[in-house]
Amino acid sequence: MKRITVFVIVVIAMILTACTASGSDQTPPPSTYIQNKGSDTIVNLALAWAEEYQRLHPEVRISVTGGGSGTGITAMISGTVDIANASRQIKEEEMQAALANGIEPVEHVVARDAIAVIVHPQNPVNQLTIDQISLIYQGVINNWQEVGGENRPIVRLSRETNSGTHVYFLEEVIRKGDHNNKAIFSADTLLLPSSEGIIAEVSDNPNAIGYDGLGYVTEHVKVLAIGTQPQGPFVLPSIETVNSGAYPISRDLYMYTRRDAPPLVGEYLNWILSPQAQDIVSRLGFVPIVTLSAGN
Incomplete structure (x- = not known):
């Protein structure tokens, strides 16, 4: 009787192990997140970009929130976001605050x-x-x-x-x-x-x-x-x-990142400057960057 009980326990353990292994094969790899915050002028455009990029790259998750250019830049200075959206250039005092916090901002013109x-x-x-x-x-x-x-x-x-x-x-x-x-x-x-x-x-x-x-x-x-x-x-x-x-x-519209941003952030910015992403700019009533959209 004891041998039968042990055999049943072993079989159950094998089944559970197999189910766990099978489940792990079906679990998608962990998502990579980009935190994006700032200008309310850009927020709808940033949301449209994020939605399309996530469709093309399901493994990536992009969080987009507004609050104003100053809010986004402040969040970048404190290191709590990857990308700050701004409808104005970063101010000198904001630049100095970022550098003092060990963050070197990089400016990207993404639309007009x-x-x-x-x-x-x-x-x-x-x-x-x-x-x-x-x-x-x-x-x-x-x-x-x-x-x-x-x-x-x-x-x-x-x-x-x-x-x-x-x-x-x-x-x-x-x-x-x-x-x-x-x-x-x-x-x-x-x-x-x-x-x-x-x-x-x-x-x-x-x-x-x-x-x-x-x-x-x-x-x-x-x-x-x-x-x-x-x-x-x-x-x-x-x-x-x-x-x-x-x-x-x-005016120009900007995204600011830190110099040592993860490669994924750079890949996303490169895509934003592509003809495909710049077409979204014009569809939403903004002005695409001329040199990148002239052939569209």
């Missing part, structure tokens, strides 16, 4: 973007100069009648201060690229936490003016033509006008 100045569709104003936009956001021009519109107060909308789009608009539009200019947003400017929030508010408020990345613009708002001189020309944002330099409010 136009900043569209938007109003409610019923607003009769169709165009503005950079000077007029600057004066509006400084609080010098306060009524639409002053720029050819109706007798209505102007409601100014902006992204929050941690946004790279906010920083770019302040430096390149309100201050007109003059580093000695200390102009700031009017104190009554309403700060909104997202690009979608800007679109929603402008579409609901006939008195509002806002700005947003071209990829976020919908048919529920009107995009203004922009000029650098009162006599024009006044140009609408598009892939063509950004690439030709005709549209005056455009």
